[in-house]
């Protein structure tokens with residue numbers, strides 16, 4: 001019996017809606033994309049939108065479909081195709097019309113989530129509620145009893161929806177929310193345009209107001225900017241800092257980040273789900289810098305695991321295995337020196353993740369939450385994540 005898993009970084013709305021969208025991940029040409037789109041349009045059967053997700057343009061041999069091609073394949077049905085990174089959208093003319101915006105031919109990158117929020121407002125609420133309830137039930141069956149939503153937002157709309165879903169019982173996990181831009185915890189998307197001084201000021205103001213900041217650091221540029229900016233805030237003025245993703249980190253930055261007292265929230269399952277793609281990309285070399293685990297602990301950082309769903313698979317056992325064996329889906333090794341012992345990886349998914357999210361969970365101890373998972377196939381005495389599977393879940397003291 002282990003504590004309930006805490007997913008310390010995911011996106012409830014996006015994970016729910018991607019789970020119901022047609023999957024573009026297998027597409028290798030624009031014809032493939034249009035074929036997936038045509039079936040998605042046929043499947044809408046009178047519902048308002050056709051949704052596709054998971055499109056990786058780098059895998060298409062002849063580029064993405066043009067606005068004209070999207071229109072020809074979809075007619076009057078509004079269509080949205082989401083970039084694999086979740087930050088970009090391809091829409092047809094009917095969709096731009098519904099959103100009351102001038103049509104754009106090609107990707108629209110939406111780093112602050114405004115277009116996503118606008119799309120959310122025109123999606124039938126019943127569709128989204130059913131998708132959220134499905135997602136929550138699936139996570140609970142896998143032993144996830146607490147989640148943190150790290151969706152960046154410029155309005156409190158997403159946060160209000162999350163509170164409603166939790167209050168109505170559609171989200172059954174304990175929930176911590178970073179998606180309210182005025183909340184006591186918030187997600188900060190670094191804007192290189194605001195530069196070092198602008199970034200330092202945002203951090204100082206947030207900490208002076210006692211707010212916890214979770215900073216989006218998906219690449220070297222953002223991690224470098226954050227490191228510079230935080231080191232220019234005097235130690236006594238610094239507050240709690242979460243570094244999200246920390247996808248790439250050179251060895252010489254590790255001790256510097258350790259000195260900041262930061263918590264690293266990263267995604268062990270990315271090694272399994274995306275590792276083969278990373279290994280094929282020379283621009284991501286040296287690959288030992290990617291999605292580190294053990295190095296963070298060695299330099300004294302706190303560590304917590306999250307799925308980043310829908311950008312990665314929401315499957316705690318898969319994440320646990322990947323944290324221990326660092327194998328991609330084809331079996332290749334990615335940064336094997338970053339592997340964690342099974343019990344340490346489990347702590348990053350339970351106790352340490354709960355600490356990071358201020359949840360009274362993550363440990364089996366009197367006075368804490370009655371969230372637990374019964375694992376079988378683990379072997380006696382020591383945990384073996386390769387063989388474990390979930391045989392039962394207790395959430396808030398109730399057998400699920």
Ligand SMILES: [Zn+2]
Pocket residue numbers: 009010011150308311
């Ligand atoms: Zn994320």
